[in-house]
Ligand code: KG4
């Protein structure tokens with residue numbers, strides 16, 4: 001059995017975890033920087049990098065102490081090496097390199113998206129490859145066929161905003177603060193999902209890609225019109241987003257061929273409304289449904305340590321000169337979505 005120390009620092013969460021290959025999370029800590037970024041309404045890269053640099057070393061010490069292990073007991077050191085805000089990624093990756101060098105243990109440079117993609121397997125030992133994955137976070141919105149560790153076929157991506165980004169912008173428009181996803185979900189419970197006519201971008205289009213920029217603009221217009229309550233706008237936004245997800249998944253399913261399981265991961269996977277809709281969709285299509293527990297959905301280090309465990313068991317590791325990557329697609333062969341901007 002292997003024990004992996006994982007570090008996550010690609011956005012605004014500093015996180016450290018110790019995970020065993022038998023899926024036991026020995027110890028973990030997450031320090032959110034929400035309060036530092038809130039005044040700006042979004043993550044400020046420079047502030048994020050400085051906060052990671054300040055917090056990481058004491059958190060690593062604390063997690064090792066909590067797990068009652070030393071660095072020498074670990075079989076490998078894993079850290080997010082991209083994609084993400086490069087200053088923060090470098091803080092985590094360089095720390096992992098130093099620990100790997102000092103303890104003479106292998107380094108695993110983990111793709112953050114691979115961390116999300118494999119996280120459902122940490123929670124669910126029965127979840128086998130291949131599975132259809134909806135990866136929805138603040139920076140990404142993709143449908144992938146996960147065929148094995150390191151084997152990802154991207155079926156769809158967003159041509160503009162990620163879904164988490166659309167949630168955050170909706171929250172900003174409605175004055176709900178940052179990060180917005182949980183706040184929009186909460187307010188939506190009090191609203192009428194059919195009250196505000198909002199568009200369903202790309203609904204019924206042949207390619208399974210996503211688009212959320214038009215929905216966000218429509219939310220802004222609905223808010224500015226003064227004709228609707230914030231709760232009705234939040235509920236109608238969420239309803240439109242869910243309908244888009246299901247419609248796009250149906251098209252992707254046609255492309256991927258039959259899949260035994262539908263899996264959701266990433267920060268937006270914490271949304272109960274979306275989870276319920278996905279579960280119903282999976283049942284209708286004769287698929288099992290798997291969603292990680294909420295604390296494994298948003299950014300965390302257990303998923304990075306777990307991806308490390310999976311890769312270590314396949315005999316993989318990375319050189320100490322591995323360079324941090326601001327962009328790092330899971331499926332480098334995937335063609336860009338038509339109409340897409342520069343986002344990965
Ligand atoms: O995976 P994550 O923690 O960070 C990225 O890699 O982006 O995802 C963060 C995103 C944010 O946009 C946040 O608003 C969204 O996930 N989110 C939610 C919920 N919880 C977090 N969106 C909708 N409903 C939620 N309950």
Ligand code: ZN
Nearest residue numbers: 116137267299
């Ligand atoms: Zn993430």
